[in-house]
Amino acid sequence: MAIIEISNLKKSFGKLDVLKQITFDVNKNDVIAVIGPSGSGKSTMLRSLVHLEEINAGSITIAGEAFVKDGVYAKPQEIKKITSKMGMVFQHFNLFPHLTVKENLELPPKLVKNEPVAAIQQRSTELLRKIGLSGHANAYPANLSGGQKQRVAIARALMMNPEILLFDEPTSALDPELTGEVLEVIKALAQEQMTMIVVTHEMGFAREVANRVIFMDNGEIIETGHPSELFTNPQNERTKAFLSRSL
Numbered sequence: 001m002a003i004i005e006i007s008n009l010k011k012s013f014g015k016l017d018v019l020k021q022i023t024f025d026v027n028k029n030d031v032i033a034v035i036g037p038s039g040s041g042k043s044t045m046l047r048s049l050v051h052l053e054e055i056n057a058g059s060i061t062i063a064g065e066a067f068v069k070d071g072v073y074a075k076p077q078e079i080k081k082i083t084s085k086m087g088m089v090f091q092h093f094n095l096f097p098h099l100t101v102k103e104n105l106e107l108p109p110k111l112v113k114n115e116p117v118a119a120i121q122q123r124s125t126e127l128l129r130k131i132g133l134s135g136h137a138n139a140y141p142a143n144l145s146g147g148q149k150q151r152v153a154i155a156r157a158l159m160m161n162p163e164i165l166l167f168d169e170p171t172s173a174l175d176p177e178l179t180g181e182v183l184e185v186i187k188a189l190a191q192e193q194m195t196m197i198v199v200t201h202e203m204g205f206a207r208e209v210a211n212r213v214i215f216m217d218n219g220e221i222i223e224t225g226h227p228s229e230l231f232t233n234p235q236n237e238r239t240k241a242f243l244s245r246s247l
């Protein structure tokens with residue numbers, strides 16, 4: 001069953017057509033790796049899914065409910081309700097610098113959810129344990145490594161109990177020796193059957209964890225397939241050229 005249906009998505013910035021005709025479905029428990037050169041529209045596509053960008057045409061349906069249909073958006077409250085099924089993790093963490101780790105985790109649900117504080121605190125304690133940062137609950141982001149910050153950002157996204165997690169190059173801002181600890185957290189989520197779309201340059205990770213790879217170039221999906229097919233036997237010349245530069 002498709003939990004996300006993206007159909008004929010088009011987006012331009014002025015005269016620049018950034019997304020040309022993007023169509024794909026995400027099934028429950030899918031881990032989809034999105035790869036492609038810089039500027040191919042990967043971030044814009046992901047941002048459109050959580051309504052950080054508005055598309056010009058097309059439809060996006062989450063768990064059976066469209067928040068934009070043929071380019072026409074639903075009411076703001078409806079959009080919010082539907083997009084809140086997704087959590088997003090950014091390249092640059094986007095933690096609140098003036099809040100502790102624990103406060104970073106607890107603020108979003110406190111702001112939007114009608115939930116007892118005790119339940120929120122219990123979840124943040126559990127998630128900090130899960131990402132191996134129980135001892136850092138009262139630290140500020142500035143005192144964490146990049147890898148730790150990104151693990152906190154993942155935990156913060158999980159605090160909202162999303163059905164789907166989106167990652168936009170979660171390890172691109174990290175020193176190479178810190179990427180592993182972040183990829184391990186994402187891998188563990190995959191093992192728990194979390195549905196995820198991960199924009200990444202980590203081909204080894206995509207190969208190991210994704211059940212589908214989407215190659216984008218110049219605002220289009222050029223090729224999609226199981227990693228064992230797409231990485232070893234790419235069909236399209238542009239995929240071949242990109243992979244020969246990236247592997």
Ligand code: ADP
Nearest residue numbers: 013016018036037038039040041042043044045
């Ligand atoms: P990717 O994530 O694959 O590197 P992006 O989605 O960030 O690609 O960008 C796709 C294209 O859209 C690029 O040419 C980029 O410069 C352009 N773009 C992205 N955001 C904006 C914006 N807010 N205004 C104008 N152009 C943008």
Ligand code: MG
Nearest residue numbers: 042043044169
């Ligand atoms: Mg990007």
